[in-house]
Amino acid sequence: MTTTVENARDEIYTLLKDAVAAAGSLPAGFKLFYDDTKDESSPDLSPWARVSVRHFDGGESSISRGNGKGRYERKGTVYVNLFSVPGDGLRILDPLVKIALDAYEGKATPSQVWFRKVRVREQGIVKGWYQINVLIDFTYDEIK
Numbered sequence: 001m002t003t004t005v006e007n008a009r010d011e012i013y014t015l016l017k018d019a020v021a022a023a024g025s026l027p028a029g030f031k032l033f034y035d036d037t038k039d040e041s042s043p044d045l046s047p048w049a050r051v052s053v054r055h056f057d058g059g060e061s062s063i064s065r066g067n068g069k070g071r072y073e074r075k076g077t078v079y080v081n082l083f084s085v086p087g088d089g090l091r092i093l094d095p096l097v098k099i100a101l102d103a104y105e106g107k108a109t110p111s112q113v114w115f116r117k118v119r120v121r122e123q124g125i126v127k128g129w130y131q132i133n134v135l136i137d138f139t140y141d142e143i144k
Helices: 005-022 089-104
Strands: 031-034 048-060 071-084 114-126 129-143
Touching (some): 005 048, 005 071, 005 089, 005 129, 071 089, 089 114, 089 129
Parallel strands (some): 031 048
Antiparallel strands (some): 071 129, 114 129
């Protein structure tokens, strides 16, 4: 199965959105922001997250154009950036890290966006927030 950039992005976001919605309990005031959100951050100092999709590689992956169409491989990384007030950052963010890991590890979307190399990167204190990033590499094919 193949997909488009727009559909792949929507399915990637949906996996995390559904995982957050299904979580038993979230920190009080937790907010989830997506790419192209104008005013992100949490003015009330509640924990928050930003999810971004970044395509970075790919290209034609087939030599057949018998029907006038070719297969193109798309690759990129999903960034789930998690933020909390320093001091309790690890205690608050570790359960959110697990939600992000579980949302993508070993998963594929309905249109076959596949996720690999899911990893955690503790960033420490950045601009007054304790930050942990979950990075997820993805790949899918598009025919056009």
